[in-house]
Amino acid sequence: MNIILLMIPMALLLGVGFVSAFLWATSKGQFDDLETPAHRILSEENERKKS
Amino acid sequence: MDPKSLQVCAYCGTSTQEARYCCNACEILDQQVRPLPVLSEQENTYGYLDKDEFRRLYLHPQQEDFNYLFFAEGLHCSSCVHLLEKLPQFYEGIANARVNFGQSTVAVQLAPEASLAQAAHVIAELGYKPTPLAAQDNLAERYKKENRAFLMRIAVAGFCAGNTMLFVIPVYAGLAGTWATVFNWISFALFLPILFFSAVPFYRGAWNSLKYKVINVDLPIAIAMLSGFALSTYNLIRDDGAIYYDSTASFMFFILSARYLLKRVQQNYLSPSRMKSFFQTEKYLRLNGEESQTIPWSSVKTGDVLKIHQNQTLPADCELISDQATLDMSLFNGESLPKVFSSGMILFAGTRSLDHNVLVRVERSFAQSKLGLLFAQLDQGALQKSQFIALTDKLAQKLIMVVFSIAILFFLIYMNVNTTEAFNRSLALIVLACPCALAFGSPLTFGLALKKAQKNGVLLKDATTLERILKVKNIFFDKTGTLTEGSLSLSHSEPPVISSRTQGIILSLEAASYHPIAFALRHAWPSAQRPDKVESIQEILGHGVRGRIDGKNYEIRHLSESTHEDETAIEVLEDGKSLCRLYFLDALREDSPSAVTRLQKQGYHCHLLSGDKKSRVHQAALACGISRDNAHGELFPEDKKEILALYKDTCMIGDGANDSLSLQAADVGIAVKGSVDLSLNSADVYFTRGGLAPLFDLFNLAHQTRQVLIRNLSISLIYNSIGGILALTGFINPMMAAILMPISSIIIILSSLWGLR
Numbered sequence: 001m002n003i004i005l006l007m008i009p010m011a012l013l014l015g016v017g018f019v020s021a022f023l024w025a026t027s028k029g030q031f032d033d034l035e036t037p038a039h040r041i042l043s044e045e046n047e048r049k050k051s
Numbered sequence: 052m053d054p055k056s057l058q059v060c061a062y063c064g065t066s067t068q069e070a071r072y073c074c075n076a077c078e079i080l081d082q083q084v085r086p087l088p089v090l091s092e093q094e095n096t097y098g099y100l101d102k103d104e105f106r107r108l109y110l111h112p113q114q115e116d117f118n119y120l121f122f123a124e125g126l127h128c129s130s131c132v133h134l135l136e137k138l139p140q141f142y143e144g145i146a147n148a149r150v151n152f153g154q155s156t157v158a159v160q161l162a163p164e165a166s167l168a169q170a171a172h173v174i175a176e177l178g179y180k181p182t183p184l185a186a187q188d189n190l191a192e193r194y195k196k197e198n199r200a201f202l203m204r205i206a207v208a209g210f211c212a213g214n215t216m217l218f219v220i221p222v223y224a225g226l227a228g229t230w231a232t233v234f235n236w237i238s239f240a241l242f243l244p245i246l247f248f249s250a251v252p253f254y255r256g257a258w259n260s261l262k263y264k265v266i267n268v269d270l271p272i273a274i275a276m277l278s279g280f281a282l283s284t285y286n287l288i289r290d291d292g293a294i295y296y297d298s299t300a301s302f303m304f305f306i307l308s309a310r311y312l313l314k315r316v317q318q319n320y321l322s323p324s325r326m327k328s329f330f331q332t333e334k335y336l337r338l339n340g341e342e343s344q345t346i347p348w349s350s351v352k353t354g355d356v357l358k359i360h361q362n363q364t365l366p367a368d369c370e371l372i373s374d375q376a377t378l379d380m381s382l383f384n385g386e387s388l389p390k391v392f393s394s395g396m397i398l399f400a401g402t403r404s405l406d407h408n409v410l411v412r413v414e415r416s417f418a419q420s421k422l423g424l425l426f427a428q429l430d431q432g433a434l435q436k437s438q439f440i441a442l443t444d445k446l447a448q449k450l451i452m453v454v455f456s457i458a459i460l461f462f463l464i465y466m467n468v469n470t471t472e473a474f475n476r477s478l479a480l481i482v483l484a485c486p487c488a489l490a491f492g493s494p495l496t497f498g499l500a501l502k503k504a505q506k507n508g509v510l511l512k513d514a515t516t517l518e519r520i521l522k523v524k525n526i527f528f529d530k531t532g533t534l535t536e537g538s539l540s541l542s543h544s545e546p547p548v549i550s551s552r553t554q555g556i557i558l559s560l561e562a563a564s565y566h567p568i569a570f571a572l573r574h575a576w577p578s579a580q581r582p583d584k585v586e587s588i589q590e591i592l593g594h595g596v597r598g599r600i601d602g603k604n605y606e607i608r609h610l611s612e613s614t615h616e617d618e619t620a621i622e623v624l625e626d627g628k629s630l631c632r633l634y635f636l637d638a639l640r641e642d643s644p645s646a647v648t649r650l651q652k653q654g655y656h657c658h659l660l661s662g663d664k665k666s667r668v669h670q671a672a673l674a675c676g677i678s679r680d681n682a683h684g685e686l687f688p689e690d691k692k693e694i695l696a697l698y699k700d701t702c703m704i705g706d707g708a709n710d711s712l713s714l715q716a717a718d719v720g721i722a723v724k725g726s727v728d729l730s731l732n733s734a735d736v737y738f739t740r741g742g743l744a745p746l747f748d749l750f751n752l753a754h755q756t757r758q759v760l761i762r763n764l765s766i767s768l769i770y771n772s773i774g775g776i777l778a779l780t781g782f783i784n785p786m787m788a789a790i791l792m793p794i795s796s797i798i799i800i801l802s803s804l805w806g807l808r
Contacts, residue, residue, distance in 0.1 A: 004230075008237070012214065019210045026202050032195050036152040039129040040136070 063130050075178040076130035084140050087176055089169050097171035099334040099345040100183065106167055108347060109183040117149065117158035119167060124180035126155045134177055142173045156184070201252075201314065205307045208249040211241045212300035216789075219297040223786045235287055238296040242280060245303055250276060271451045272490050275482050276303060282478040292475055293784060295482055298792045305796050306491045313498035313514065316505070335359075335366055338410075353416050359409040367400045368420040369411035375594075377566065379403040389567065405566050407590060446764060454484045454775070461779055476779055483774035483788060492763035492799040499807040500756040507748045508740035516735045517753045520719050525698045526650060527691075527713070529705035530661035530671050533723050534643045537706065539567045539619065541575040542636040549631055554579035557623055560588065560596045560607055568609075568621060571635055595621070637667075639674055646743035647675040657681065660691045660703075660713065692716045704746070705734075721746070759806030763799050770795045 025031070059066050062077035072078040092098040099105055111118055123135060131150075135157045138148035144165025149158045159170055167183070174181040218234040218241075226234070253276070256269025279299035286292035335351055336358040337344050343358065351357070351366045359365065365378075371392050379389045380402050389405055392398060398411060400420035417423045458477040465473035497514035504511050511517065528534050549557075554576045561569040562581075588598040595607040603626055610620040610632070623630045647657050659675070659682040661668045668684030683694060691713040695701050703710065703717035711733035714720030720734035723741070738745040774791060 011217070012237075015210055015214055019206055022206045023203050026199050026206070029195070029199075031202055032198070033151050033153065036132060036150055039132040039152055040150075042129045042133075 063128075065128075074128060074130060076128065076134040079177060080130055080134055080137075084137055086143060087141050087173055089142070089166070090172055092168065095168045095172050097168040097175070097181075099347070100168040100171055101166050102345065102347075104347050104350060105183075105334075108185050108349070109167070116147070117160050119161055119170070120156055120158050120184045121171065121174060122182040122184055123150075123155055123157050123174060124182065126150070126152065126157075126179060131179075135174070135179070138170070138173060141177070142169055145170055145173075198311075198315070201307070201311050204249040204252070205304065205311055207244050208300065208304040208307055211245050211249075212297070212304040215241045215297045215300050219294075219789065222294075223789070232290065235294055235296075238294070239284065239287060242283075242296045242300055245300055246276075246280060249303055249307060268447045268490055268493075271447055271454075272306065274451075275299075278478045279482040282475065282482065286475070293479065293788075295479075295788060298788045299482065302491075302792060302796075306494075309491045309495040309498070313494040313501070316498050316501045335363075348417075351413060351417070353413050355413045357411050357413065359404045359411055361404060361407045364403050365398055365400050365411070367413045367417045367423075368415040369398045369400075370414050371396050371398055372410040372412055373406075373408075375406075376409045377405040379405055379567070405564070450484075450771070454481060457775070457779075472781070476781055479778040480775050483778050484771045491796065492767065492803060493760060495800065496756060496759050496763060496803045496807065499803055500752060500759075503807055504749070504752055507745065507752075508738060509745050509749050509752070510737040510739060512735050512737075516719060517756045519735075520702065520749060520753045521757060522700045523655070523702040523719055524700040525656045525658060525702070527658045527660050527695060527701060527703045527705075527717065528647075528677075529691075529703075529710050529713075530659060530663055530668055531637060532706040533704055534647075534659070534671055534675060535637045535639050538637065539571040539635040540638050541571050542634050542638070544634065545632040549633075551579055553623070553630060555581040556600055556605055557607065559585045559600065560598050560605060563588075564590075564596070568619065568635055572633075639671060640742055642742050642744060644675045646746065647677060649747070651676065658694075659683065660686055660694060660705075662686055662688075688712045704743075721749075755807065759803055762802055762806065766798055766802065767795065 060073035060077050061071045062081040063073060065073045072081065090098075092101060100109070109119055111120060123131075126132075126135070132152055135150050136148050138145045138157070138159060142165075144162050145159050146162060147160040150156070151158070157174070161167060161170060171181045171183065215238045218237050222231050222234055250273070253269050253273045256267060257273035260267045260270040276299055279295045283294040283296050283299075286294055334345050334347055337346050337351075338356045338358055348366050353367075356372065357366070357369070371394055373394065375391060375393050376398070377389045377391050378398060380399075397414060399422065400417055401422040458480050461480070462473050462477040465476065497517070500517055501511055501514060531537055558572060558576060558579055559581045561572055562585075584600070586599040588596065590596050595609050597604070597606045599605070606624040606627075608622045608624065610622055619635045620632055621635075622632050651657055657675075657677050659668060659672045659677050661671075661682075661684050663684055665684035668682050669679060672679060672682035683690075686694070688710070689712065691703075691710065695703060695713050695716045701717040702719040702721065703713050704721045704723060705714055706723050710722075714722060714734040719736065721736040721738065722734035723738045736749065770791070774788070777787070
């Protein structure tokens with residue numbers, strides 16, 4: 001039963017990790033425009049110039 | 052099968068009716084992507100953009116990556132996205148470009164020394180009409196922040212709700228003792244982020260509700276959530292009784308998600324530019340003695356002498372200096388026919404010049420002009436418009452009253468029996484009887500309804516419009532542009548048949564003209580052969596055109612309106628002899644009479660309001676079957692508003708700026724023409740399709756939405772009463788709540804999806 005002492009914090013940490021990843025992605029604007037990337041991916045050349 | 056439809060675009064492979072490529076973007080992408088020649092400031096139509104005043108106006112300083120934003124009219128397919136994102140290859144001053152397809156904008160990163168004018172020119176060359184957007188007009192920027200915050204709240208609520216359930220299941224399954232307490236405390240900890248982060252918008256809504264003494268849905272939600280938290284924590288501390296963290300948390304997650312959906316759908320077509328940007332993109336030529344200078348709209352001052360070119364809109368109320376000028380008044384008063392003004396008369400802001408190089412002196416700034424005052428009135432009107440209480444809010448008010456009275460009454464009665472239990476059960480009632488369908492079924496239903504409307508070419512500013520439109524009894528139509536086409540067309544001529552040669556001569560003479568008659572002629576005779584050469588063509592301000600073809604003198608004269616009440620006529624002269632006369636009408640749309648008849652059969656009272664001449668209005672009313680008493684002509688925008696005020700439950704259908712006051716005054720304002728932004732500023736609904744057919748779609752959808760809403764409300768009321776009774780009799784336990792709540796939510800989701808499929 002003692003394993004649960006390790007499991008619970010790990011499970012929560014994992015969850016927190018994913019939520020923080022999501023929050024970070026949101027703050028970087030990953031979810032601002034959900035429409036254009038769907039068109040962009042159809043482009044033949046995949047390299048995009050990084051500014 | 053039509054063999055033509057089998058043809059595919061050589062670049063993107065979409066089937067196309069047209070020759071090799073489906074659109075301009077594909078053609079350019081397939082052929083060659085190369086830098087376009089850089090134009091000098093004089094050659095470039097957008098040359099004015101390089102002036103310091105303009106560059107400052109359009110600069111977006113707070114953004115690091117992109118410093119200018121263009122609205123690109125005509126962006127419609129994947130190839131357009133690729134083409135515009137390749138802007139750096141067309142002009143090296145652009146370091147990077149990024150398209151937002153939903154908003155039809157392209158953000159560009161421009162090197163400091165590069166030319167903004169050239170960037171605009173390149174976009175125009177690629178086939179899109181660029182409109183630079185100023186930073187303060189950019190609503191999208193504000194939405195972006197709001198949306199991000201909202202999405203974060205949803206993510207946190209989802210995480211907490213999901214994990215709480217994991218810890219609650221063992222407890223439901225019979226876990227007891229220390230571990231049960233530990234798990235419950237973990238649930239408590241997981242509820243805190245929801246309480247302090249995710250639920251913040253509800254506190255704000257509830258606070259506003261108390262402040263303005265209007266009960267909205269946020270208030271019961273906030274109360275239910277806080278009571279759920281208080282009750283659970285109270286029971287957790289005394290280690291006895293029900294704990295509702297899981298159901299309350301998942302509930303918040305559902306509500307937030309449904310609201311987000313509604314928000315995104317609504318934002319989609321509220322594009323970034325606003326009313327004023329319609330002037331801001333204009334530039335004007337100011338004359339200082341011999342010199343001339345290009346200035347932006349915002350710099351136009353009283354006393355300036357401006358040279359207005361053809362098709363330009365006047366920036367302010369001006370006095371005419373030139374001898375004569377023809378002006379299109381359609382934006383201003385909805386009249387389809389242009390008017391001729393002579394020297395010394397006042398021309399109003401918002402009217403459009405149909406002549407070249409008209410000299411005017413600015414008399415009143417835009418803010419004091421007739422149109423400016425109209426806009427100011429509109430801004431005030433937005434605040435004064437009577438508050439419509441939506442069905443859901445009305446029910447929320449009643450429900451909250453009932454639930455609270457029962458809870459308090461129960462507490463007072465049961466207090467003497469067992470105070471703890473009384474407190475417990477009263478709070479449980481408030482948590483369980485929280486208007487679930489109101490809180491989350493309605494935004495979901497509205498979101499789906501708006502999406503459906505959008506597909507049918509009906510843009511709704513606000514979902515409550517769907518409820519308001521059901522109450523409408525009086526429908527007011529504007530004539531020009533609503534019941535009629537809004538542009539002139541050739542109705543008949545003397546002689547009845549015009550030879551192809553004459554047609555060509557007339558078209559050549561009118562070739563450069565923006566006059567509505569010229570458009571009507573081009574439309575009527577698309578295939579006429581034009582003679583090669585026109586010599587000494589000369590436009591006579593306010594009268595017509597004169598020119599020499601094959602050694603003969605031709606003249607097109609506008610006959611004065613008074614000779615023919617209902618029509619506009621021109622006469623064509625060859626060497627001074629009359630060759631023919633042409634008559635023009637603003638014809639009714641084909642479907643107008645049948646649509647009006649159908650509406651009248653359904654029991655609506657139809658009215659006609661117009662700024663046009665009375666005789667024309669009565670004629671149109673007769674053709675549509677609207678009684679003479681209900682047809683009003685020669686009205687100013689303010690008059691239309693006054694007539695509307697005489698009736699109750701009104702719906703106004705009109706076009707754009709000249710009807711904006713009455714569109715706003717009506718209970719439901721529907722705009723059928725003009726720019727979306729401009730119209731949605733004053734109207735509630737905008738039709739992207741012409742004609743009156745979308746009106747019936749709108750009525751159908753409103754009925755459908757109402758049905759779904761009522762069904763959802765009934766489901767939730769039944770659920771609430773059962774939950775309430777169980778809570779009061781003490782039969783409810785947290786597990787039952789945890790099962791009942793998601794089930795009712797799922798039933799409501801399915802009911803909404805099915806009802807608006």
